[in-house]
Amino acid sequence: MKLLYQHAYNKSQYGFTLIELMISMVLGLLVSAAVIQVYIISTKTAGIQASASELVEDTTFNVPIIERKVRLASLGLANKVKDDQPGAGIILTSANNAPKDKDGNKQLDNLKNPEDIDATNLPKDIIIGSKPVEVALLTHTGDQASSGGKNEWTGASNFGLKSGQLTIQYRAPQNMYDCEGQLVLGPRRVKIGGVLEAIDGQVIIERFYLRAPDSAKPAELSLYCDAGKYITEIMDDYAEQSTAEKKLPISVQFKDNNTIKDFGDAGAELITNIDYFDILLTTMKDKALPTTMKGDETLQYYTVKDYLSLSLEVKPVIVGIKYGLILRSDNAVLTENSPSEFYVLGNKLTLRTGLSKNYIRTVVESDITLRNANYQNK
Numbered sequence: 001m002k003l004l005y006q007h008a009y010n011k012s013q014y015g016f017t018l019i020e021l022m023i024s025m026v027l028g029l030l031v032s033a034a035v036i037q038v039y040i041i042s043t044k045t046a047g048i049q050a051s052a053s054e055l056v057e058d059t060t061f062n063v064p065i066i067e068r069k070v071r072l073a074s075l076g077l078a079n080k081v082k083d084d085q086p087g088a089g090i091i092l093t094s095a096n097n098a099p100k101d102k103d104g105n106k107q108l109d110n111l112k113n114p115e116d117i118d119a120t121n122l123p124k125d126i127i128i129g130s131k132p133v134e135v136a137l138l139t140h141t142g143d144q145a146s147s148g149g150k151n152e153w154t155g156a157s158n159f160g161l162k163s164g165q166l167t168i169q170y171r172a173p174q175n176m177y178d179c180e181g182q183l184v185l186g187p188r189r190v191k192i193g194g195v196l197e198a199i200d201g202q203v204i205i206e207r208f209y210l211r212a213p214d215s216a217k218p219a220e221l222s223l224y225c226d227a228g229k230y231i232t233e234i235m236d237d238y239a240e241q242s243t244a245e246k247k248l249p250i251s252v253q254f255k256d257n258n259t260i261k262d263f264g265d266a267g268a269e270l271i272t273n274i275d276y277f278d279i280l281l282t283t284m285k286d287k288a289l290p291t292t293m294k295g296d297e298t299l300q301y302y303t304v305k306d307y308l309s310l311s312l313e314v315k316p317v318i319v320g321i322k323y324g325l326i327l328r329s330d331n332a333v334l335t336e337n338s339p340s341e342f343y344v345l346g347n348k349l350t351l352r353t354g355l356s357k358n359y360i361r362t363v364v365e366s367d368i369t370l371r372n373a374n375y376q377n378k
Contacts, residue, residue, distance in 0.1 A: 062271045063325070063364055069168060069179065069206060069225075070321060070368045076171025076200055077122060081318040081370060083308060086113040087122040089370060090281070090318055091167040091205070092139050092304060095125070095132035101312055110169075123169075123203070123232055128260045137207060137264055140165045141303040142278045151266045156210040156221055157276050159326070159342075159349040164278035164304070165209040166321065172201030179206050179225035180268040182251045191236040202229045202252065205263055210277050213269060219355055223271040223325070228263020230254075273328040275361065280345055281307050282320035282367065301345075320369040332358035 016024075073089025074081055083092040084099050084107045093099060093109035100106055111133055113124035126133065136148030142162035146155035155162030174186035186201035205228045210221045231238075231254055238254045251262060280301040301322060307315070324344040335358065340351040342363050351357060 063327075063366075065179070065225075065270060066166075066208060066323060067366060067368050069208075070166070070323075071371055072170040073168040073370055074170060075173060077169065077203070082315060083110065084108045084312065084315075086110065086124075087169075088318075089168055089170060090139055090321065091133075091169055092308065094135065094138060097135050097138075097308075099308070099312060107312065123230070124258055126230060126258050126260060128264060133260065134264070137167060138165075139167045139207075139279070139304055141280070141305060143303050143305045151211075151226070151264060153207075153209050154211075156212065156218075158219055158221060158328075158352055158355055159276045160352065161276070161278070161347060161349055163210045163276055165207055166279050166323070167205065167207040169203055169205045171203050174201070178204050178227035178229070179270065180227040180262075182227060182229075182262065183249055184229055185248075185252050190233070192234065194236065199233045202231050204229050205260060207267070208270075208277070210274055211266065219352075221274055222269045223274045223277060224267040225270050226263065226265060226267030228260045230260045231257050233257060271327075273330060273359075274325055275328050275351075276324075276326040276344060276349060278324055278345055280322045281318050282322055282369075283307075283316035283318055318370070320367060322365065322367045324363065324365040327362050327364060329360035332356055 074087070075089070077087035077089065078085050081088045081090050086108055088110045091110045094111045095109060098106045098109040098112070111123050111126035113122045128134075134148075134152065136146070136152035136154075140146070140153050140155075141164040142155060142157070146153060146162060148154045153165040155164075157163040172184040172186045176184055176186065178184050184202050184204050187198060188201075189196050189198050191197075192199075207226050209224060209226075211224050212218045212221055214220065229251075234257055238256060254261065280303060283300045283302065285298055285300040300316065302310075307318075310316075322345065326342055326344060326349070338357045338359075339361075340357050342349050342361065344363055345365065
């Protein structure tokens with residue numbers, strides 16, 4: 001009995017051999033590696049999809065803000081858009097860079113109105129504080145020299161070409177909010193010469209440009225909108241706006257006319273992760289003028305620099321703008337082999353040295369027609 005018990009005990013101790021254990025470990029490692037690889041691919045794919053979705057969302061909901069604003073340019077002001085037209089919706093000039101005739105004499109600009117034009121509806125010698133509006137606050141394209149201050153246009157860009165700036169103006173057709181979320185008053189009744197009269201809405205100025213929200217991270221750029229407003233009417237009491245609202249915010253109250261308030265600061269951040277932004281001025285094509293950009297045979301595109309260099313006699317009316325920008329994803333989800341060259345508004349742009357190519361980037365371009373523009377050059 002003792003021998004039988006010993007034999008049974010020894011038999012129960014048998015197990016896997018060393019070779020079997022090694023084979024099972026190798027198989028387990030292979031399975032684990034496959035699972036990890038699937039997980040990594042799934043995570044990367046999800047990241048790419050999420051980043052792509054963010055870009056689609058920006059393109060669908062945020063970028064069209066620019067288009068909605070530009071279509072208001074000149075509303076309630078000038079019926080022509082040129083650099084020598086007071087009240088023009090695209091602001092190219094002020095007293096600091098007014099166009100000159102062939103004899104070198106300064107002509108009108110977008111913020112000035114001579115006595116022989118209706119001084120009530122159009123701007124007349126518009127100033128900020130006690131000075132004319134700085135050129136760095138006006139519309140620019142990336143081919144111009146930039147020397148703006150902290151909150152002015154500097155051409156900030158993550159590509160080899162500088163970015164531009166778009167500055168527009170229009171009258172508020174009703175009580176509304178500007179791009180910074182500030183209330184602006186539409187048509188209302190005020191006392192002029194002791195008589196209650198109806199006047200047009202306040203004039204809104206908005207400029208779109210790129211800047212870095214954090215100066216310590218100059219490559220992380222966002223599209224900003226800086227908004228201001230002014231009035232042209234001479235009132236008995238500028239604090240009085242005669243609206244149904246009993247308490248109006250300070251932003252809509254004025255002490256005098258023809259003076260812009262709340263303009264020239266940083267503005268509000270509209271769209272994050274914008275690497276480049278620029279515009280072109282759109283005019284009806286004139287066979288007498290050189291073609292500067294291929295495209296629609298009925299249209300002619302100019303940079304601001306090229307447009308301002310034309311003589312006053314042949315300078316065409318601006319009927320719209322074409323803007324282009326490069327959106328960047330929030331997260332780096334690609335490899336270093338991703339593209340670093342893009343074409344925007346007919347220009348080849350190369351990502352600046354040292355910036356990551358791991359982000360998804362997409363180009364957005366659009367033509368916007370000024371619905372209030374007069375298409376006649378003369």
